[in-house]
Amino acid sequence: MRRRRRDRAAGTPRPVPASLSAGDTARTAFAGLRTRPGRVVLSALGIAIGIATMTAVLGVSASSRADLMRRLDALGTNLLTAEAGDTLFGGKARLPKESPGMVGRIPGVRDVGATGLLDVAVRRTGKVPEEETGGLSVRAATEGLPRTLRAGMRSGTWLNAANSRYPAVVLGSVAAQRLGVTSPGEQVWIEDRYFTVVGILDALPLAPEIERSALVGWDGAARLLGFDGHPTTIYERSAEDRVRDVAGLLAATINPRNPEEVRVGRPSDALAARAAAGDAFTSLLLGLGAVALLVGGVGVANTMIISVLERRHEIGLRRSLGATRGQIRVQFVMESLLLSALGGLAGAVLGVAATYAFALARGMPFALPPWSVGAGLGATLLIGTVAGLYPAIRAARLSPTLALHAA
Amino acid sequence: MIAETNGTARAGRAGAAVVELTGVTKRYPGGVAALEDVDLTIARGELVAIVGPSGSGKSTLLHIVGTLDLPSEGAVRIAGHDVAALADRELAALRARHLGFVFQSFHLSPGLSALDNVAEGLLYAGIPRGERRRRAAEALERVGLADRVTHRPHELSGGQRQRVAIARAVAGDPLLLLADEPTGALDTASGEAVVSLLRDLHAEGSTIAVITHDPEIAASFPRRVRLRDGRVVEDTANPAGRPDQAAPAGNSVREGAA
Numbered sequence A: 001m002r003r004r005r006r007d008r009a010a011g012t013p014r015p016v017p018a019s020l021s022a023g024d025t026a027r028t029a030f031a032g033l034r035t036r037p038g039r040v041v042l043s044a045l046g047i048a049i050g051i052a053t054m055t056a057v058l059g060v061s062a063s064s065r066a067d068l069m070r071r072l073d074a075l076g077t078n079l080l081t082a083e084a085g086d087t088l089f090g091g092k093a094r095l096p097k098e099s100p101g102m103v104g105r106i107p108g109v110r111d112v113g114a115t116g117l118l119d120v121a122v123r124r125t126g127k128v129p130e131e132e133t134g135g136l137s138v139r140a141a142t143e144g145l146p147r148t149l150r151a152g153m154r155s156g157t158w159l160n161a162a163n164s165r166y167p168a169v170v171l172g173s174v175a176a177q178r179l180g181v182t183s184p185g186e187q188v189w190i191e192d193r194y195f196t197v198v199g200i201l202d203a204l205p206l207a208p209e210i211e212r213s214a215l216v217g218w219d220g221a222a223r224l225l226g227f228d229g230h231p232t233t234i235y236e237r238s239a240e241d242r243v244r245d246v247a248g249l250l251a252a253t254i255n256p257r258n259p260e261e262v263r264v265g266r267p268s269d270a271l272a273a274r275a276a277a278g279d280a281f282t283s284l285l286l287g288l289g290a291v292a293l294l295v296g297g298v299g300v301a302n303t304m305i306i307s308v309l310e311r312r313h314e315i316g317l318r319r320s321l322g323a324t325r326g327q328i329r330v331q332f333v334m335e336s337l338l339l340s341a342l343g344g345l346a347g348a349v350l351g352v353a354a355t356y357a358f359a360l361a362r363g364m365p366f367a368l369p370p371w372s373v374g375a376g377l378g379a380t381l382l383i384g385t386v387a388g389l390y391p392a393i394r395a396a397r398l399s400p401t402l403a404l405h406a407a
Numbered sequence B: 001m002i003a004e005t006n007g008t009a010r011a012g013r014a015g016a017a018v019v020e021l022t023g024v025t026k027r028y029p030g031g032v033a034a035l036e037d038v039d040l041t042i043a044r045g046e047l048v049a050i051v052g053p054s055g056s057g058k059s060t061l062l063h064i065v066g067t068l069d070l071p072s073e074g075a076v077r078i079a080g081h082d083v084a085a086l087a088d089r090e091l092a093a094l095r096a097r098h099l100g101f102v103f104q105s106f107h108l109s110p111g112l113s114a115l116d117n118v119a120e121g122l123l124y125a126g127i128p129r130g131e132r133r134r135r136a137a138e139a140l141e142r143v144g145l146a147d148r149v150t151h152r153p154h155e156l157s158g159g160q161r162q163r164v165a166i167a168r169a170v171a172g173d174p175l176l177l178l179a180d181e182p183t184g185a186l187d188t189a190s191g192e193a194v195v196s197l198l199r200d201l202h203a204e205g206s207t208i209a210v211i212t213h214d215p216e217i218a219a220s221f222p223r224r225v226r227l228r229d230g231r232v233v234e235d236t237a238n239p240a241g242r243p244d245q246a247a248p249a250g251n252s253v254r255e256g257a258a
C-alpha cells in the first residue's frame, strides 16, 4: 500500500471514506442473501441441525434431570444407609448384631430396617444351574424394612410372624420379573429347597439392591439358610432436619470401637449425583451435534466462496461505487454471520420444540439450561465469522477491473 | 434543481482539469503494454469520445482514469489528487465522491428496484438512506424514468436498464462520468436515447468520457481521442498532437473491430 507524503503544496485534502451505518451494513448483507433463498436455506440447514441437536440433547437431559429431582423429592432425601465396609487389614468388616436396635435409639431416628446378604442363590427351580443367578441376591430382612424404605407391595404381603413359619420369600420388583414370578403363591428355589413367594415389592429407586433381591425373614434365614445374624446394610429414616446429625452419629453408634469400618451413605445423593453427571450417551449425542455444527460451518464457508466467485461483478461494481476493501470484507463476513445466525435461530427453535414435545410426551417438567441457548448463539456467531472470513478476504482482494470485465 | 445549482458551480470553475495524465504507461504481467506514454487532459465540462480498435487500450485508459487500476509509469491526477499518493481506501473515497461509472453490461442488482439500484450508487458516499432514495428518485427523473421507479431490472428494456445505470452514476453529481461502451449491448434506437441522455447531461455541465465503437456517435462528440496500440494517435482538442507518438501505419491491426 502506497502512502507517499503529499508533496504538492496546491493540496486538496485527502479523501476520507465514509463509514457505513450499522443499518446499511445489515441491509447490504441481507440483500445479498435475499436473492438466493434456496441456497440460503440449504446452507443454513447444517447449522440448524447442529444447533437443534445440541439444544434438544441438553434440553432432554435437563428435563430428565428435573424429573428425577422431582421424583427424589417425592421419595424423600431423609433416608440413610450404613454398610459394612472393609477392616484395616483388608478383610470384610461385620456390623454388630445388635446395631439395628442401637440405631433406633439415636435421637431423631424414626424407622430402622436391616438386611443381611446371604451367600446363596435364588433360582426359578432347582434344575437351573447355580451360577445363573441373573444378578439377583438373597437377603435376610427385618420386619421394619418396608416401612423404612416406604416400600409399597405390588401384590401379596410383607414377611410376618405368621407366614415366616414356612419357607417364605418376598421378591423385589426386578427379581420377580427376572424369575418370571407374577403373583404370590408361586415358588422359587433358594439354596436347597422351594420358598413360597408371599409378596412382590414395588419399584424402589432409592434402594435398587432391594429391587434385585429375594428377601427372607430374619429368623427364617437363620433357621433355613445359615444366616449368622450380622446385618450387612442398615436403613434408617429420620426427620428431615435431623439427617445431618444422625449421619454424624451413625458410624460410631453402630460400631463404637471401629467406626471407620462402617460406610454411611445417602442414596438420594448418589441418585442426584448420577443424574447431574449425565451419561455417556448424552455426551455422544452432544458430540454428534458439534460435528453437525462443524459440517454446517464448512457448508456456510463453501456457500460464501461460491457466492464470491459468482458475484465478482457486484464486487467490482461496489468498488467502482467507492466501497473500500474493508467494506467489502465486512459485507461478506456479515452475510456469513447472518446465514449462520439464521440457521442457529431455526435450530434453537427446533431444539426447544423437540425438548418440549419430549417432556410433554413423557410427562416430565420442561427444562433447558439458559446457558445452552447462549452457548448455541455464541457458537453460531463464531462459526459464521470464521466461515466468512476467508471468502470475505478473497472478495476484498479481487481486482475491481477484473471483477468488472464483461461477463 | 440540483443539476442547475451544480451546473452553476461547475461553470464557475470551468476549464479546471478534472483528469491529467502525463506519460502514463500500463504494462500487464507477461509484457503486454496496454498503454504507452499517454498524455491526456480533460477539463471540466468536456464531452470526450475515446475510440480505437479492439485491444488498443481504451478500457485500460478508462480504468486508470477511474482509479480502478494504477499505471506502471507516469502520473495521474484526478480532481486535483495525485493518485499515486493516495492509499487504496482513499482512492475508494475519491471514487465515491467524484467519479461515476457506466458499463456496457449495466451491472444492476437483479433483486433491487430501479430506485434502490440508483440509491446504491450513493451508499459509499456516506449519505443517509432517506436522502439517498430522494436523490435517486431525482436522478431517475433526470434520465426520464420517473415512471419506472419500482421496476426491477428484468422488467426494463436494455435501454432503460442502461439509463438506470446512468442515473446511478450521476446521482451523486460526480465531477467525472466514465462510460465504457454504454451502447455496446443496445440496439440503435436505445443506443441513440442513451447517447442523447449523455449529451443532455453534458449540456447541464457534466464532464463525461465515453468509449465507443460507433463512428457516428464519436463524430457527433465535441472531442475525440483515438488510441492505437496503447498510444494516443489523434486528439481533436490538440490537432497537432504529438506525431512522433503515432504508431507506424504498418503496425495498425484490427482497426474498427467489434
Ligand SMILES: Nc1ncnc2c1ncn2[C@@H]1O[C@H](COP(=O)(O)OP(=O)(O)OP(=O)(O)O)[C@@H](O)[C@H]1O
Residues within 6 Å of the ligand: B028, B029, B032, B033, B034, B052, B053, B054, B055, B056, B057, B058, B059, B060, B061, B258
Ligand atoms: N488483466 C489483463 N492482463 C493482461 N493483459 C490485459 C489485461 N487487460 C487487458 N489486457 C490487454 O491490454 C490490451 C488493451 O486492453 P483493453 O481492454 O484496454 O482494450 P480495449 O481497447 O478496451 O478493447 P475493446 O474495444 O475490445 O474493449 C489488450 O491487448 C489486452 O489483451
Ligand SMILES: [Mg+2]
Residues within 6 Å of the ligand: B058, B059, B060, B180
Ligand atoms: Mg474495452
